[in-house]
Amino acid sequence: MRHFLSVADLSQQEFRAIIARGSEFRRQFEAGELQSPFPAKTLAMIFEKSSTRTRVSFEAGMAQLGGHALYLSPNDTQLGRGEPMEDTARVLSQMVDLIMLRTYSHEGLQRFCEAATVPVINGLTDLYHPCQLLADMQTYFDYRGDIKGKTVAWIGDGNNVCNSFINTAKLLEFNLRIACPAGYSPDEAVLKNAENAATVMTSPDEAMDGADLVVTDVWSSMGQESETNKRTVAFADYRVTKERMALAAKDALFMHCLPAHRGEEVDADVIDGDQSVVWDEAGNRLHAQKALMEFLLLQKS
Ligand code: CP
Ligand code: NVA
Numbered sequence: 001m002r003h004f005l006s007v008a009d010l011s012q013q014e015f016r017a018i019i020a021r022g023s024e025f026r027r028q029f030e031a032g033e034l035q036s037p038f039p040a041k042t043l044a045m046i047f048e049k050s051s052t053r054t055r056v057s058f059e060a061g062m063a064q065l066g067g068h069a070l071y072l073s074p075n076d077t078q079l080g081r082g083e084p085m086e087d088t089a090r091v092l093s094q095m096v097d098l099i100m101l102r103t104y105s106h107e108g109l110q111r112f113c114e115a116a117t118v119p120v121i122n123g124l125t126d127l128y129h130p131c132q133l134l135a136d137m138q139t140y141f142d143y144r145g146d147i148k149g150k151t152v153a154w155i156g157d158g159n160n161v162c163n164s165f166i167n168t169a170k171l172l173e174f175n176l177r178i179a180c181p182a183g184y185s186p187d188e189a190v191l192k193n194a195e196n197a198a199t200v201m202t203s204p205d206e207a208m209d210g211a212d213l214v215v216t217d218v219w220s221s222m223g224q225e226s227e228t229n230k231r232t233v234a235f236a237d238y239r240v241t242k243e244r245m246a247l248a249a250k251d252a253l254f255m256h257c258l259p260a261h262r263g264e265e266v267d268a269d270v271i272d273g274d275q276s277v278v279w280d281e282a283g284n285r286l287h288a289q290k291a292l293m294e295f296l297l298l299q300k301s
Helices: 012-030 053-064 085-095 106-115 130-144 160-172 188-193 204-208 225-234 278-300
Strands: 042-047 068-072 098-102 120-122 151-155 175-179 198-201 213-216 253-256
Touching (some): 042 085, 106 120, 130 278, 160 175, 160 188, 160 198
Parallel strands (some): 042 098
């Protein structure tokens, strides 16, 4: 049995196979060739934070595989009344085939995972968002081919999505340049583990110089709402503008995991412009995660 808590849980070969399968699922979906290989399989999805894309992609994806997904929130389960996460993991494992958890603490997710006896998927923690990277890489490969040896510029907060980009840079062997203000660097241990794959700098212009892919994310992630004013000041010079996009390679792509704030981390003429692939990136959450669920269900059986 395998879990997916981090990009580093997969080998390079497994990661590549999952995104290739995701592309195949996309082609089948667009051609109306739906197959439902997993009837009666059930996914429990626990969301302790908000979600649009993650919730809909997992729920629709499980329906398309022939199974069923349950949305569980602390507000209307016993979790909100203090039932321990570990007990919830044990109980759900008796009833479902897969569990997805979106929560705050990554250690909390790891404890949940230790108590579970079915595969657990990280639907985002404060440390990582690995499902996002499956979709992002599937999108890059579909548009431009292999990312090995390419340069990716991350502009803004060294947050959960950035940490997962760092893991992916190491796994798929691309160069990641991270531009963030002092005090907002990515997780030190994650960075150290990536060795030479990721470099942190303060200048967004330097990071974007000749980059093949430019990525940004919100300045305040979920759970950081009280820091919004302070962060708005700290990140004021970290917006992805059209002028900055001109520093990247001519055929550079722009990605954002969404939700986005136009006029903050990215200007409207970039996210809504020709180089942006954010809608395919969001759509590929469905296909990449179907491939992930298939991988985990097949490993389990
Ligand atoms: N990108 C992403 O995970 O979006 P949601 O928060 O809407 O799930
Ligand atoms: N970094 C953002 C990603 C949202 C999908 C957050 O954690 O809120």
